[in-house]
Amino acid sequence: MDLLEKSRSAALKKCGAAVKKDSASFGAFGSGGRIKETVYPCDGLSLARVIGLLKDEKSVVLGGATNVLFPDGDYDGTVIATSKAKDVMRRGDKIYCSAGARLPDVVKKCAGYALSGMEQLSGIPGTVGGAITMNAGAFGREIAELVTRVDAVTRDGRVVSFNADALGAGYRHTQISAKGLTVLGAEFSLVPSSSKEVKTCIDGFALRRSESQPKGRSLGSVFKRADGISAGYYIERAGLKGKRIGGAEISQKHAGFIINTGEATSADFVYLSELAKKAVYDKFGIELEYEVVFL
Ligand SMILES: Cc1cc2nc3c(=O)[nH]c(=O)nc-3n(C[C@H](O)[C@H](O)[C@H](O)COP(=O)(O)OP(=O)(O)OC[C@H]3O[C@@H](n4cnc5c(N)ncnc54)[C@H](O)[C@@H]3O)c2cc1C
Known part of the structure; x- marks a missing residue:
């Protein structure tokens, strides 16, 4: 560890944050590569200090990652995970x-x-x-x-x-x-x-x-409602219920969800969601908007 890295590490510790290097992604879909660094502030004040400290670095704040799709490749920034600030x-x-x-x-x-x-x-x-x-x-x-x-x-x-x-x-x-x-x-x-x-x-x-709603690993509704109607309604009528790409499947129970049936990659998720988007546009002229956030 060089001097700069040592002082950064000490500063994070002073903020009350724990640091984990090179860990697996923790998105609810269960796909994604490795994360270079994850920082866990211990409470709200610690979170504020960490944000200030890392302001010039590539970072993202995540809670449960239940609405976030990690990339298949490695995430080369810092994930600031709020899970320990839970009072x-x-x-x-x-x-x-x-x-x-x-x-x-x-x-x-x-x-x-x-x-x-x-x-x-x-x-x-x-x-x-x-x-x-x-x-x-x-x-x-x-x-x-x-x-x-x-x-x-x-x-x-x-x-x-x-x-x-x-x-x-x-x-x-x-x-x-x-x-x-x-x-x-x-x-x-x-x-x-x-x-x-x-x-x-x-x-x-x-x-x-x-x-x-289906059980299993998912990010909940992939798309927002369109004109107050669930995106699943349109996806089902576009004939895509149960459609599979790799390990990703449009749920048989609720077509608004994409389920990881085993070893789905984020690319499978993206391919399938784009397929659904296109099918709904072609059939209904409706442009679905993502609810899921892509990291
Ligand atoms: C099975 C299942 C069911 C679901 N059902 C619903 C539902 O009924 N209704 C619904 O609305 N959603 C639902 N969701 C989606 C998701 O749970 C919600 O959107 C939830 O609010 C996301 O919270 P999170 O902590 O996981 O956010 P994350 O996925 O970690 O992050 C989501 C976004 O918020 C940002 N973010 C996270 N924490 C902070 C913070 N402290 N400050 C600033 N930005 C932050 C992230 O950078 C990202 O852009 C469901 C998801 C699953 C997996």
Whole structure:
């Protein structure tokens, strides 16, 4: 290790971050090459410091990587993984979550706190930071509707706070990425309820999800809805349900999902999703827009 590398490593340690060199990709689809370096800040403050420290280097912030396709080749930058910054704190009828808190865990905690509002989001496997960035949602509830404050860090390491209006939230979209912000944590306003009622609701949504969505490795819906209609509706009618390329398959259960049946590569995923996009355009004249993020 040369002197520069040594001092960088010491600086990251001082930020409260753990470093892993040359590890496997961890995207939910299960494809992708190796990652040169993954940095794990221990909490929100540590995350802000790491962003400031690495501001001139090639890097990307990831939560659960449940919406991200890694490249088949190696990723030669630094992945800043938020998974260790996962505190959830209650403040009256509000909760504050660090960026890396996973939604299923957050909603389970809400049940313990007897606070209602997030139940629809319990089956989304991503983190609070990723969900706010994507304005994730399910069963008629979008995460941005519940946000009262977001703490974020700018590209140059400046911490900023803003309310839900400044998120610029739309369907599966906020201004977070466009503004080069990293979410450190967010506050959500919830409604007092009973633990039993919240748990019953969570179970109900889990059942509905298991009835309509496939199990196995996937990135959830590959495309956004088009004119309010699920992309799977069009893909199925374009005759592609069950279509396979390599190890990737358009789910038999829900044509909006691409499943890794074994050893699928990211190239298989891209080939198949582009095929679906073209088939839908040719049949319906509809240009599907990706929900999945390509690294
Ligand atoms: C089985 C399955 C079911 C799914 N169901 C749904 C669903 O019902 N509804 C839905 O909306 N989505 C769904 N998804 C997609 C996905 O879980 C969500 O989009 C989720 O919010 C992504 O969170 P993440 O932490 O995994 O983000 P990642 O995949 O890690 O990242 C997504 C994007 O957000 C950015 N990002 C991540 N963390 C931060 C941060 N702290 N600050 C700034 N940018 C950040 C990344 O750079 C990337 O651009 C599903 C996925 C799977 C695999």
